[in-house]
Amino acid sequence: MNYYTRLLSSCCLLLAVYVTAAAQDNSIIINRLSAPDGPGGSRVTVTESGEAASILRMAGSSRRSSTISAYRVRIFFDNSQNARANAYSTLNRFREIYPEIPVDLKYDVPYFRVTAGYCLTKEEAIILWGRIKDTFPKAFLIPEPENISLETFLRYGTAGVDDPEAEELGDQ
Numbered sequence: 001m002n003y004y005t006r007l008l009s010s011c012c013l014l015l016a017v018y019v020t021a022a023a024q025d026n027s028i029i030i031n032r033l034s035a036p037d038g039p040g041g042s043r044v045t046v047t048e049s050g051e052a053a054s055i056l057r058m059a060g061s062s063r064r065s066s067t068i069s070a071y072r073v074r075i076f077f078d079n080s081q082n083a084r085a086n087a088y089s090t091l092n093r094f095r096e097i098y099p100e101i102p103v104d105l106k107y108d109v110p111y112f113r114v115t116a117g118y119c120l121t122k123e124e125a126i127i128l129w130g131r132i133k134d135t136f137p138k139a140f141l142i143p144e145p146e147n148i149s150l151e152t153f154l155r156y157g158t159a160g161v162d163d164p165e166a167e168e169l170g171d172q
Contacts, residue, residue: 066149066150068153071121071144074139074140074141075103076136086112091103094136102117118156119157
């Protein structure tokens with residue numbers, strides 16, 4: 001019986017260490033995001049809420065799943081004779097108008113696609129779409145067909161989506 005008690009104790013100890021390590025990973029990410037930025041000293045206030053907090057918890061608890069699904073806004077989609085030139089023109093125009101929002105161009109035979117933003121929820125993608133739809137009237141929402149890495153989302157996610165609560169806090 002003593003053998004089984006030691007075995008059970010060892011398993012419990014390993015589980016506790018694993019859970020603690022997962023929690024520390026999340027705090028490392030949050031601390032990195034909250035750190036002052038260079039000589040300007042600007043800071044990001046990190047508030048875990050809703051799906052974002054659950055995604056971070058899942059990422060910390062599951063080493064196998066380091067990707068998440070996302071929504072994006074497609075601003076160009078064409079396969080005409082001038083599609084390449086028009087796609088690059090759209091990409092450059094978007095970068096000039098919205099430099100803070102990530103955008104990329106992909107060619108999947110036979111279509112050129114220009115897609116913007118990385119949004120965790122459909123609501124965030126709708127906000128982004130509402131922001132750019134006047135400039136790019138053919139824009140539409142898409143679920144990202146390939147899961148994106150958590151690192152990519154943390155780097156570019158929800159860029160261009162204004163948070164009214166953050167603006168209110170900044171005015172105080």
